[in-house]
Amino acid sequence: MHRNQNSSDPQPIIIVGIGETADIAHEYFSVDEQYDVVAFSVSAEYKKTDTYQNKPLIALENLSDVFPSDQYKVFVALSSGRLNRDRQSMYDQIKQQGYSCVSYISPRAFVWRTASIGENCFIFENVTIQHGVSIGNNVTVWSNSCIAHQSEVGDHVFIAPGCMICGYAKIGSFCFIGANTVFADHATIGDNSFVGMGSVISKTIASHAFVRPAKPFVVPFDRHFLEDRS
Numbered sequence: 001m002h003r004n005q006n007s008s009d010p011q012p013i014i015i016v017g018i019g020e021t022a023d024i025a026h027e028y029f030s031v032d033e034q035y036d037v038v039a040f041s042v043s044a045e046y047k048k049t050d051t052y053q054n055k056p057l058i059a060l061e062n063l064s065d066v067f068p069s070d071q072y073k074v075f076v077a078l079s080s081g082r083l084n085r086d087r088q089s090m091y092d093q094i095k096q097q098g099y100s101c102v103s104y105i106s107p108r109a110f111v112w113r114t115a116s117i118g119e120n121c122f123i124f125e126n127v128t129i130q131h132g133v134s135i136g137n138n139v140t141v142w143s144n145s146c147i148a149h150q151s152e153v154g155d156h157v158f159i160a161p162g163c164m165i166c167g168y169a170k171i172g173s174f175c176f177i178g179a180n181t182v183f184a185d186h187a188t189i190g191d192n193s194f195v196g197m198g199s200v201i202s203k204t205i206a207s208h209a210f211v212r213p214a215k216p217f218v219v220p221f222d223r224h225f226l227e228d229r230s
């Protein structure tokens, strides 16, 4: 999936969600001329009002009656809760209702032509995705991350800002990769893993891992450093 597909009219879309992620997605999609956000949707149990961001808020259960799936596409805007399962279950529900999902790729991201990106992905500004990279469905890549050549990212993954994923690395499905994490080239982590911020993954880590980042080494501040040494 690439930006700048040939289409003259903006694609009408519905954003699923009314939280922080939906607010961010609404802002980004709204300034992108490719899309027209026409409504929001949430499960009936969370629908307390009729509008959100001055747009209709429709119960998910009635969505296809108001916005048929052959005319409207959807973006599921949920964060990484329960290792991305909140977003995955909503994505599955939307797919079962027959909708296609759009992916947002920032015009300020760099995506090489041979990379593939699935649907319902959100690629923020200053992300670099290099030659031969494969990214599954329902993946979020936050700003300033680099996914280097021939790396693979599974489905329902969340990559926080500033990650450096070196060439041929593999990230399994449902993973959360904390901010500023580094994967060495060919490093691998299995499905359902949580990687704390600032981690360095140099080899193979099996699935269902919790990678705990190193704690900062804190010592009392030495007032000597405040003295005038000129």
Ligand SMILES: CC(C)(COP(=O)(O)OP(=O)(O)OC[C@H]1O[C@@H](n2cnc3c(N)ncnc32)[C@H](O)[C@@H]1OP(=O)(O)O)[C@@H](O)C(=O)NCCC(=O)NCCS
Pocket: 142, 160, 161, 177, 178, 179, 195, 196, 197, 210, 212, 213
């Ligand atoms: C690792 C991190 C989650 C917690 O760091 P911490 O507070 O220094 O680490 P702690 O060892 O005290 O663990 C705290 C929590 O981690 C989780 N945790 C720790 N070990 C775990 C394990 N083996 N399995 C699952 N969860 C575990 C638990 O939720 C724990 O909370 P609890 O104490 O209530 O059980 C956090 O530092 C981190 O990396 N967060 C990601 C930040 C980020 O990248 N955000 C991106 C925003 S876009």
